[in-house]
Amino acid sequence: MKAITRIEHSLAAAVAASEDASCPPKLAGAIRHAVFPGGARIRPQLCLAVAQACGMDDPELADAAAVSIEFLHCASLVHDDLPCFDDAPVRRGRASVHWAFGQPLAVLAGDALIVLAFHTLARAAGKSPARLPGLLDIVAAGSGMPSGIVAGQGWESESRVSLVDYQRAKTGALFVAATMAGAKAAGSDPTPWLGLGNWLGEAYQVADDIRDVAADPRLLGKPIGQDALLGRPTAAAELGLTGAIHHFNQLIANASASIPECAGADQLRELVRLESERLVPLAMSQALMRDTAAAA
Amino acid sequence: MKAITRIEHSLAAAVAASEDASCPPKLAGAIRHAVFPGGARIRPQLCLAVAQACGMDDPELADAAAVSIEFLHCASLVHDDLPCFDDAPVRRGRASVHWAFGQPLAVLAGDALIVLAFHTLARAAGKSPARLPGLLDIVAAGSGMPSGIVAGQGWESESRVSLVDYQRAKTGALFVAATMAGAKAAGSDPTPWLGLGNWLGEAYQVADDIRDVAADPRLLGKPIGQDALLGRPTAAAELGLTGAIHHFNQLIANASASIPECAGADQLRELVRLESERLVPLAMSQALMRDTAAAA
Numbered sequence: 234m235k236a237i238t239r240i241e242h243s244l245a246a247a248v249a250a251s252e253d254a255s256c257p258p259k260l261a262g263a264i265r266h267a268v269f270p271g272g273a274r275i276r277p278q279l280c281l282a283v284a285q286a287c288g289m290d291d292p293e294l295a296d297a298a299a300v301s302i303e304f305l306h307c308a309s310l311v312h313d314d315l316p317c318f319d320d321a322p323v324r325r326g327r328a329s330v331h332w333a334f335g336q337p338l339a340v341l342a343g344d345a346l347i348v349l350a351f352h353t354l355a356r357a358a359g360k361s362p363a364r365l366p367g368l369l370d371i372v373a374a375g376s377g378m379p380s381g382i383v384a385g386q387g388w389e390s391e392s393r394v395s396l397v398d399y400q401r402a403k404t405g406a407l408f409v410a411a412t413m414a415g416a417k418a419a420g421s422d423p424t425p426w427l428g429l430g431n432w433l434g435e436a437y438q439v440a441d442d443i444r445d446v447a448a449d450p451r452l453l454g455k456p457i458g459q460d461a462l463l464g465r466p467t468a469a470a471e472l473g474l475t476g477a478i479h480h481f482n483q484l485i486a487n488a489s490a491s492i493p494e495c496a497g498a499d500q501l502r503e504l505v506r507l508e509s510e511r512l513v514p515l516a517m518s519q520a521l522m523r524d525t526a527a528a529a
Numbered sequence: 530m531k532a533i534t535r536i537e538h539s540l541a542a543a544v545a546a547s548e549d550a551s552c553p554p555k556l557a558g559a560i561r562h563a564v565f566p567g568g569a570r571i572r573p574q575l576c577l578a579v580a581q582a583c584g585m586d587d588p589e590l591a592d593a594a595a596v597s598i599e600f601l602h603c604a605s606l607v608h609d610d611l612p613c614f615d616d617a618p619v620r621r622g623r624a625s626v627h628w629a630f631g632q633p634l635a636v637l638a639g640d641a642l643i644v645l646a647f648h649t650l651a652r653a654a655g656k657s658p659a660r661l662p663g664l665l666d667i668v669a670a671g672s673g674m675p676s677g678i679v680a681g682q683g684w685e686s687e688s689r690v691s692l693v694d695y696q697r698a699k700t701g702a703l704f705v706a707a708t709m710a711g712a713k714a715a716g717s718d719p720t721p722w723l724g725l726g727n728w729l730g731e732a733y734q735v736a737d738d739i740r741d742v743a744a745d746p747r748l749l750g751k752p753i754g755q756d757a758l759l760g761r762p763t764a765a766a767e768l769g770l771t772g773a774i775h776h777f778n779q780l781i782a783n784a785s786a787s788i789p790e791c792a793g794a795d796q797l798r799e800l801v802r803l804e805s806e807r808l809v810p811l812a813m814s815q816a817l818m819r820d821t822a823a824a825a
Contacts, residue, residue: 255694256675260683264674312640317632336613340636341683344608344643348673351647355665365661369651377644378560379552387556387637398551 240277243296244268244303247353251345263334263342264349267307272325275508276411277303279433282504283415283426286497290420291364297357298368298414301350305376306407308346311339313386319459347376361420368417375410382407396471404441405434428491433505436484440512442467443477447521475526478518485509536573539592540564540599543649547641559630559638560645563603568621571804572707573599575729578800579711579722582793586716587660593653594664594710597646601672602703604642607635609682615755643672657716664713671706678703692767700737701730724787729801732780736808738763739773743817771822774814781805 234242248268252261277299284295314321314329315336322332331339354372358365375381385403388394409430413423445460446469460467468477489502530538544564548557573595580591610617610625611632618628627635650668654661671677681699684690705726709719741756742765756763764773785798 251674253675256680257683257687259686260674260680308640312636315636317636335686338683338686340608340611340613341679341686343640344604345674345679345683347640347643348669348677348679351665352669352673355662355669358662362662363658365665366651366654366658369647369661369665373644373648373651377648378547378556378641379549381644383637383641383644384552384556387553387634387641390555390631390634390637391553 236278236281237274239296240274240281240299240303241271243300244271244277247297247300247304247349250356251349251352259334260338260341260345263330263338264345266333267311267330267342267346268304270325271303271307273508273511274303275437276306276407278504279408279430280411280415280418282497282501283412283429284419285415286492286495286501287416287419287421288496289418291361291418293357293359294361294364294368295415295418297353298372298418299411301354301372302375302407302411302414304346304350304353305372305382305410308343308350309376309382309386309407311346312343315339318386318389321459350376364417364420367423368414371410371413371417371423375406375414380406381410396468400435400438400468401431404438405431408434408437425493429488429501429505432484432488432491433508436481436488436509437512439468439477439481439484440509442469443474443481443513443521445469446474447517475522478513478521481509481513482518532574532577533570535592536570536577536595536599537567539596540567540573543593543596543600543645546652547645547648555630556634556637556641559626559634560641562629563607563626563638563642564600566621567599567603569804569807570599571733572602572703574800575704575726576707576711576714578793578797579708579725580715581711582788582791582797583712583715583717584792585714587657587714589653589655590657590660590664591711591714593649594668594714595707597650597668598671598703598707598710600642600646600649601668601678601706604639604646605672605678605682605703607639607642611635614682614685617755646672657714660713660716663719664710667706667709667713667719671702671710676702677706692764696731696734696764697727700734701727704730704733721789725784725797728780728784728787729804732777732784732805733808735764735773735777735780736805738765739770739777739809739817741765742770743813771818774809774817777805777809778814 280299280302281295289295310324311330313319314324315331321329323329330342354368376383378384380402382403385399388399409427412426412430416423416426468480472480489505492498492501544561576595576598577591585591606620607626609615610620611627617625619625626638650664672679674680676698678699681695684695705723708722708726712719712722764776768776785801788794788797
């Protein structure tokens, strides 16, 4: 089974396990809207790919780790889209959760997804319970305080922000959790996988900044120009567009180089290459650099 | 050490473990505002009392269970107070979190507390890791979908609601989690403790309904009349005030009677008695019944 198919199956099973005949139906609908259809599912793919590279002797636990990371990501999108943050009407090419279901159900859908992330891990720990405390620690560190994605979003309420700290927490933390949880779910030491998560997380954030300035909103599935509008610190604002693209390419090279020697290393490097091409297509980066050179 | 002192120590230690020099300071402040000073801390007290009654051979895990339940309770208060739900300016006698810190930080403080609840459990599982999956399952069931407190709050967005289902999820679920997690943290079978949590949760909700109609807002620490204002189904609206007080007394009697025979049974029955007196003081219930009889 292809990784992406496997991930969709696991997500569907975990969401179904959170529903029963007597649960509030609109909230169940809002949760499904938040999770399906998804985006690129890059975090759970990364988690599974690292688990695979580490031998994956407990596929059920690896699937649960991937699912928990994706649920936390979906929860953060739902809450970040709320009127008190980005006030985004559109996400993944259709109505955001609060736009479709109202604010109360958007707040609750995010809350329920955070709980479900941890519940899913607990339910899958039957074969390797000794891995559960470490896995939970990794996933919680990537999502909460002091430096997970919730902390990252918290930096937007501060008047003095370091771009590096902000982006590392807001985006990088969950990429780090994805690679480290993949290793831990396979019974391996997660530490050597920290670098891959860090580099990819930073690359992803820079790519997001670039696309927020330069992409076609119809292809992106959400409005562009939001960072400048909301006064958020971005790499594109700090380095200029050409500088940001150079920076992105360097981060991808670092990510590839950080992959520890293991049976699945080639496959992982290929995943990084494909993902970088998806994030900032070569054609787009060449056109942007040409335009910038011509304007100079 | 008195149970309440011990709980405050554990809460303080767990919150401190979620902070470091590089975390966003306002979010850290909002989280502290949500947790300190607390209310009666009845859920963690109940959790510890059941753990004690079951032998409490791993006090660190029992403390973590109590703390995780309280964090989930605090998170639900912060989110329920948001403008899109109760729009409550006051909580525990002072500004609610969104009133003091703004909506973005209130949303994030709730999110961070949910994560911290599970993180705290994971960190304390060193001595008895085999109990962790079951504990997580109990705590997640009490807080998420399909029938935890988030689901309970979700019922407020439905047009057709059963009072029993709504209150069982909105309040009862976390009381059930408190008693069952206490037993599980002590290595006991949690099932016999479900009844105590159920009865107390229902009693607590009925007491809340009674006080929302009849209490002095200065003593309650929050505005009264909110249920009627928000059109919420309540026992006081359904049974009348005298009926609701009779119902409350019966629920407390059921709670006491449900306590399994064990070394700490007397102590637990005393806790239930004291809590019932705190929730609906005898003087208040007698005065209300007298007034109602005189008016009839």
